Amino acid sequence: MAYIFGAMIAGSFLYALCSAGLPELSAGILDSAGAAVQLLISISGMLIMWSGFMRIAKDSGLIEKLSRLFAPLLRRLYPDIAPESDAFRCISMNISANLLGLGNAATPLGLSAIRQMRAQSGSDTATDSMVTFVIMNTASIQLIPTTVAALRKSFGSQQPFDILLCVWLTSAVALTAGLFSSYLIRRASWKRSSRSL
Amino acid sequence: MEAVIPVIVTALCVYGLCKRVNIFDSFVEGAKEGIATVKFIAPTMIALLVAVGTLRASGALDALADLIRPIAESIGFPTELVPMALLRPVSGSGATALLTGIYEHSGPDSFVGRCASVVAGSTETTFYAVTMYYGAAGIKKIRHTLISALLADLTAVVFSVLTVGLLMGS
Incomplete structure (x- = not known):
């Protein structure tokens, strides 16, 4: 991160030096700090509001309800984890919390899930279920993209949520691509190792 | 689509009331967490917004876009999306x-603006999640996790352009 930050600042300086853009750069640096704070303030209202509503969802027991709904699907994705185990419960609750955009609730559940999977496997190599689980957490399955909508609104979008359908489709296809490729790679390497036996 | 948000908000409140949840206290509790989140992301966001502002003011970002433009345009891909798509798995705030x-440049309701919004809404900070989860569990050999996760991110970028192009007709 330090390198990316350094490269961005130093790169800007060098480029401005070569293209005689130093006055603009000087003004830009000073303006951008103020603009950054303004932007944060303008999006924080919407973020805080959604946190509030999603907390109602959490307190009404929606996470548990959703995780029961997803149990049949998750059972197929994690064949080596017993459906009544604590690990399975943590996985399904992590996925449900992610759907609702409750990052604060999802992360501790996810950490507890992967630690239990690790205890089950007892090695420092990721199991198939761990790979599946991490892929599901690197894809965004949040139903309501609140941050993006807040940003769009602060830049004067007429309908900040008009992208919802596109976001849902794209998320679904991306997650499927990630999981399917993982399945193919797994099968390919399994074939290779069984041939060498 | 404009009904989605009011419906969700109302349904949440009614459902909470049916479950005998004190929805006002819950909202306030959640709002507190929201403020904590904003406080948590603010310093990083300001740092990176300044860095990107600097990059833009110097003209380097436009130069970079000019460099990528011929390749991107030949496959019908919006040029401005490229730097963001590259940075997305590494740094969420960036x-x-x-x-x-x-x-700022093209507007949130423009084609590029919408594509970028969909990318941001359907991807996560992949490297962060992989490091955090495997780090916490003490896993050293992550096998094909990163390849598949990055393939999902690439799919999201391609599909953002496809879905916005097909469904929103701009």
């Missing part, structure tokens, strides 16, 4: 900073 740059 990608957000570039996203605001796109909004």
Whole structure:
């Protein structure tokens, strides 16, 4: 991160030096700090509001309800984890919390899930279920993209949520691509190792 | 689509009341968490918004876009999306900073603006999640996790352009 930050600042300086853009750069640096704070303030209202509503969802027991709904699907994705185990419960609750955009609730559940999977496997190599689980957490399955909508609104979008359908489709296809490729790679390497036996 | 948000908000409140949840206290509790989140992301966001602002003011970002433009245009891909798509798996705040740059430059309701929004809404900070989860569990050999996760991110970028192009007709 330090390198990316350094490269961005130093790169800007060098480029401005070569293209005689130093006055603009000087003004830009000073303006951008103020603009950054303004932007944060303008999006924080919407973020805080959604946190509030999603907390109602959490307190009404929606996470548990959703995780029961997803149990049949998750059972197929994690064949080596017993459906009544604590690990399975943590996985399904992590996925449900992610759907609702409750990052604060999802992360501790996810950490507890992967630690239990690790205890089950007892090695420092990721199991198939761990790979599946991490892929599901690197894809965004949040139903309501609140941050993006807040940003769009602060830049004067007429309908900040008009992208919802596109976001849902794209998320679904991306997650499927990630999981399917993982399945193919797994099968390919399994074939290779069984041939060498 | 404009009914989605009011319906969700109302349904949440009614459902909470049926479950005998004190929805006002819950909302306030959640709002507190929201403020904590904003406080948590603010310093990083400001740092990266300044860095991207600097990059833009110097003209380097436009130069970079000019460099990529011929390749991107030949496959019908919006040029401005490229830097953001590259930064997204590495840094969430950095990608957000570039996203605001796109909004400022082309507007949030433009084609690029919408594509960038969909990318931001359907991807996560992949490297962060992989490091955090495997780090916490003490896993050293992560096998094909990163390849598949990055393939999902690439799919999201391609499909953002496809879905916005097909469904929103701009």
